[in-house]
Amino acid sequence: MYTDHLDNDIRNRLKRYPSDLDAGLLWKKIDAKRSATSNRRRKWRLLTTMLLLCLFAGCGTVMTFTAIQASQSKFTVLHHDPIQPQSAHYKKRLTQMIVQHTIKNDTKDQENPIDKTVRLVSEVSSNFHKSSQKQNEFLKRKTNLAFELQYKSNSMQHIDTLQKAPPKTKSNIELLKLPTLFPFRITRLPTEQQLYPLKTANSIEASTINTISWSAYFNGSHAIRKLSGGASDYVILRNSLERRNMSRSGGLLVNFPLAKRLSLSSGIHYQKTIEKLSYQHVSSSIIRTANELVQRNTLRNKTHYNTIEQIGVPILISYTKNTNRWSLGLRCGSILNLNQWVNGEIPAMKFGEGNFMQINQEGRVYKSRIGASIISSLFARYKLSPSYQIYINSGINYLPGSITHNDYVLDQRYTFLFFGIGIKGSIN
Amino acid sequence: MNKRDIDIVHGCLRGDKSFERLLVETYAAELMTVSRRYARTWEEAEDVLQDAFIKIFNHIDQFDEKKGELYYWMRTIVIRTALRDYKRKFPRTEDITAAAQIQENKIIDVVDKLQEEDLLNIISKIPDGYRQVFNLYVIDGFSHKEISQILSISESTSRSQLTRAKSILRRKLKNYKSYAKCIPITLTMTLGID
Numbered sequence: 001m002y003t004d005h006l007d008n009d010i011r012n013r014l015k016r017y018p019s020d021l022d023a024g025l026l027w028k029k030i031d032a033k034r035s036a037t038s039n040r041r042r043k044w045r046l047l048t049t050m051l052l053l054c055l056f057a058g059c060g061t062v063m064t065f066t067a068i069q070a071s072q073s074k075f076t077v078l079h080h081d082p083i084q085p086q087s088a089h090y091k092k093r094l095t096q097m098i099v100q101h102t103i104k105n106d107t108k109d110q111e112n113p114i115d116k117t118v119r120l121v122s123e124v125s126s127n128f129h130k131s132s133q134k135q136n137e138f139l140k141r142k143t144n145l146a147f148e149l150q151y152k153s154n155s156m157q158h159i160d161t162l163q164k165a166p167p168k169t170k171s172n173i174e175l176l177k178l179p180t181l182f183p184f185r186i187t188r189l190p191t192e193q194q195l196y197p198l199k200t201a202n203s204i205e206a207s208t209i210n211t212i213s214w215s216a217y218f219n220g221s222h223a224i225r226k227l228s229g230g231a232s233d234y235v236i237l238r239n240s241l242e243r244r245n246m247s248r249s250g251g252l253l254v255n256f257p258l259a260k261r262l263s264l265s266s267g268i269h270y271q272k273t274i275e276k277l278s279y280q281h282v283s284s285s286i287i288r289t290a291n292e293l294v295q296r297n298t299l300r301n302k303t304h305y306n307t308i309e310q311i312g313v314p315i316l317i318s319y320t321k322n323t324n325r326w327s328l329g330l331r332c333g334s335i336l337n338l339n340q341w342v343n344g345e346i347p348a349m350k351f352g353e354g355n356f357m358q359i360n361q362e363g364r365v366y367k368s369r370i371g372a373s374i375i376s377s378l379f380a381r382y383k384l385s386p387s388y389q390i391y392i393n394s395g396i397n398y399l400p401g402s403i404t405h406n407d408y409v410l411d412q413r414y415t416f417l418f419f420g421i422g423i424k425g426s427i428n
Numbered sequence: 429m430n431k432r433d434i435d436i437v438h439g440c441l442r443g444d445k446s447f448e449r450l451l452v453e454t455y456a457a458e459l460m461t462v463s464r465r466y467a468r469t470w471e472e473a474e475d476v477l478q479d480a481f482i483k484i485f486n487h488i489d490q491f492d493e494k495k496g497e498l499y500y501w502m503r504t505i506v507i508r509t510a511l512r513d514y515k516r517k518f519p520r521t522e523d524i525t526a527a528a529q530i531q532e533n534k535i536i537d538v539v540d541k542l543q544e545e546d547l548l549n550i551i552s553k554i555p556d557g558y559r560q561v562f563n564l565y566v567i568d569g570f571s572h573k574e575i576s577q578i579l580s581i582s583e584s585t586s587r588s589q590l591t592r593a594k595s596i597l598r599r600k601l602k603n604y605k606s607y608a609k610c611i612p613i614t615l616t617m618t619l620g621i622d
Contacts, residue, residue, distance in 0.1 A: 007566045010547065010551075010566060010567060011566055011567050011569070013544055013547060014461060014465065014544060014547060014548065014551075014567055015567065016458045016461075016499070017458070017461045017544045017548075018457030018458050018460075018461065019457050019458075019460035019461045019464060020457070021456055021457045021460045021474075023452055023453040023456040023457065024453065026452060026456050026474070026477065026478065026481075027448075027449045027452040027453065027456075029474075029478055030452060030478050030481045030482060031445070031449075033478055033482060034482055034485065037482065
């Protein structure tokens with residue numbers, strides 16, 4: 001019979017029976033397996049961390065972008081001034097409508113001020129909606145939200161009332177809870193463009209971007225010089241002795257809007273180009289010894305920095321594509337160079353004899369007035385506030401004409417590759 | 429718990445590899461027997477044991493010396509690892525419904541005469557599901573309620589599987605007895621002894 005005795009027998013015999021196992025070998029296998037698992041786990045942790053970082057960064061970007069959108073004209077965040085993005089005219093018109101409506105219909109003088117404000121704004125909104133068929137659908141959807149915002153802006157005036165006399169009606173309680181329940185609630189308001197489609201044909205951007213504006217900029221340029229029209233030996237000599245350093249330019253522009261995306265800019269442009277001239281100067285001296293006179297030649301390394309300064313008037317056409325915060329565009333035109341100043345020295349034609357020409361003493365070399373350059377650039381602007389934008393731009397400025405006189409032995413032309421930053425502000 | 433085990437646990441908690449190695453060298457042989465009882469083959473048992481030791485090292489901080497000896501804590505981990513490994517490899521438990529009804533024989537004597545290795549070999553030939561219940565109940569001392577929780581089966585299933593496991597074990601022991609009787613004859617024939 002299979003009895004408990006058999007169970008006990010089997011249990012006792014196998015309970016802690018040791019198998020014939022090489023524990024050392026097993027330990028090595030376990031250790032190797034653990035190391036592999038640990039490495040794999042480390043890689044997974046790293047990967048997961050990176051993914052999470054990317055996720056957070058992505059979410060952050062999306063949230064930031066959403067916030068940027070929300071802070072634009074189409075959106076208003078409740079805890080900010082809800083009227084701020086709208087123009088004074090819009091606010092004035094809205095106020096007028098409310099006042100007119102109040103005069104006509106203000107029969108309930110004993111009404112709670114909060115209820116009164118709520119009622120008036122609601123009625124004004126509904127009247128406005130009726131009068132504007134095209135905007136009706138949109139505004140119907142926005143009525144409640146506009147209502148909330150207007151309520152909030154008006155309720156700021158009644159803050160004492162709110163604190164002293166708690167709201168009695170259910171709607172007031174719900175409205176009062178809004179800022180608490182949704183501290184970052186983003187609420188839509190009808191934009192000025194939607195309220196006044198004819199007036200704001202150029203969109204709400206017209207008030208911030210397509211108005212007359214000023215911009216100041218600073219560019220760093222790489223100057224590419226081209227010498228031509230002379231003896232090749234002299235060209236090689238000058239190219240070997242002179243090195244083109246960075247050129248710097250800056251200016252101030254006034255921008256006039258031509259169309260929704262086109263604008264004309266003009267102002268003042270200044271550019272300074274520095275060239276480094278280095279050579280070995282040979283000087284000789286005669287030393288009297290006991291019996292004779294000995295000529296001694298000495299070599300000295302000399303370095304000069306030649307400067308070419310130009311000033312001109314840019315005339316530029318800009319095409320800009322605007323998004324909520326960013327503006328991308330292309331700018332091209334011309335800079336009418338009015339004057340230039342040069343300083344330093346250049347190797348003379350007979351350099352072998354050690355001659356150098358002082359640039360400022362040789363008026364026959366450089367022109368005092370030069371023609372025009374062609375400029376083209378791409379820019380990206382970021383809107384810091386309704387009035388200010390910062391931007392970066394990069395482009396090319398080509399001087400087709402020689403900056404030297406025609407009778408000089410060499411033509412000297414420049415092309416500047418520039419990259420710069422700037423700030424733009426609107427002029428109200 | 430003896431002082432050696434305490435030292436080993438503390439060493440493992442510090443991450444000292446020499447103590448981890450000492451733990452393996454001390455208990456590997458006994459735990460291998462446990463693993464063999466649940467695994468199908470030696471290699472499978474060794475894999476299970478390796479995984480179990482890795483779990484033991486990773487969760488050594490959860491060992492509570494007040495609740496029992498280190499060996500039994502590790503044995504539980506080995507058993508659970510073996511069962512989990514089996515479930516992973518064979519998601520559905522083999523359904524053996526036709527268990528042979530074997531007449532009762534005097535098999536206790538056979539067991540007494542068997543070596544532990546032979547006993548392990550015989551147990552390893554019991555179908556997996558029955559073997560697991562048999563091992564858990566008979567050798568490792570779990571109740572049917574605990575077995576039902578461990579294997580995610582009902583208590584009645586655990587009981588019936590134990591019965592069938594015992595039946596199969598009886599048959600195998602009987603066969604083994606016949607086989608053992610044949611051995612002298614086979615040896616005689618092989619060696620040519622009269």
